[in-house]
Amino acid sequence: MRILLIGYGKMGKTIEQTALAKGHTIVGKISHQNAETLQNYTSAITDAAIEFTHPEAAFVNISYCLEAGIPVVSGSTGWLDKYNEAEKLCQAHSGAFFYASNYSVGVNLFFHFNEYIASRMQAYKEYQTGIREIHHLQKVDKPSGTGITTAEGILAHYPNLDGWIADNPEEKTKLNIASEREPDVVGTHIVTYSSEVDQIELAHIAHSRTGFAEGAVMAAEWIQNRKGVFGMKDMLNL
Template structure:
């Protein structure tokens, strides 16, 4: 496939290496130094775009792809207040859009098990649930998109909680604690604590390779499709 990389940081470079190793072609790389060159790419010279950028740039990049017939896979976080607009654009232009806060197969299994455990644990009022996420110092958004997705999975199955909050204890809310440390790829821990014991579900990423591999899998899977998709669709979860 002819892949356009929008975002050329650590993740973009890892995706490039793995995509080339799988026989795909990288037709261009876009970052903040050459963002204006995005305008030269169309469905005529790109099969799919893979977009990993900052929150303030993501929606504009996704909009450009959808309005110009380029299927787009995005893993950018911190912009989801405009997600419904992106879905509308995708529908209006008969486009293809694949979004995930995290492309790791392991993380998406973590999401799946997280929802199952929440549905069981909500009956046991002695346990208090919380989320802790740890990332590298360059991680811009807090909480992480993966942390928020985990929170949403709990809230959908935990009726006594009315929403989530960041780094504060609030009655009736799910607290997401965010920590930033050197050289941490990504760790997410869901904890159920009582006075007598503690239950934890954790995912610890050892490298970015799993995220990059999942993004490329999504790009391959999105070929010849229309609509809005996510990891649950691809993994049949």
């Protein structure tokens, strides 16, 4: 498979290593540090694009791929106010768009278990729930996309909570997401249910970026010959 990498930071480099190890070809590596532009790539020479960039660039990159007929796998976060536009664009061009806030198989199992636990815990009002996410210092968006997806899984079962809020544990009507940034942290997400007598935690701790890269390459493989908008639940049948 011929893969175009849009974004060539730490994540892009790890994806490159994973893709090459699986026998794929990297046809291009686009980052703010080189002079290459997306317009150099078409569906004739690219089987899939894997896009991990900054919030302000993601939608432009995704739009180009969909308009050019290039299946696109995106893991960029912080741009989801335009997600519905991306869906419509995908449908208008009969394209293929795969999005996940996190491509780790382990994280997506964490999402699955998180929703199940929330569906059971909501009956026990003595427990207060919250989310804590920890990432490396270069992480731009706060809270993380994975933290927001985790919150959405809880909120689906907590109609008494009015959405999520960032770093404000005193606001009891919303689900708090506490964000921390530390050196050399790949990604940690912890859901806590706390009462006066005990505490329950569900956690996912990433030891490397390899799991994310493997999931992204798997998504690029899976999306071939498919049309529509997809996510990890579709691929993993969760």
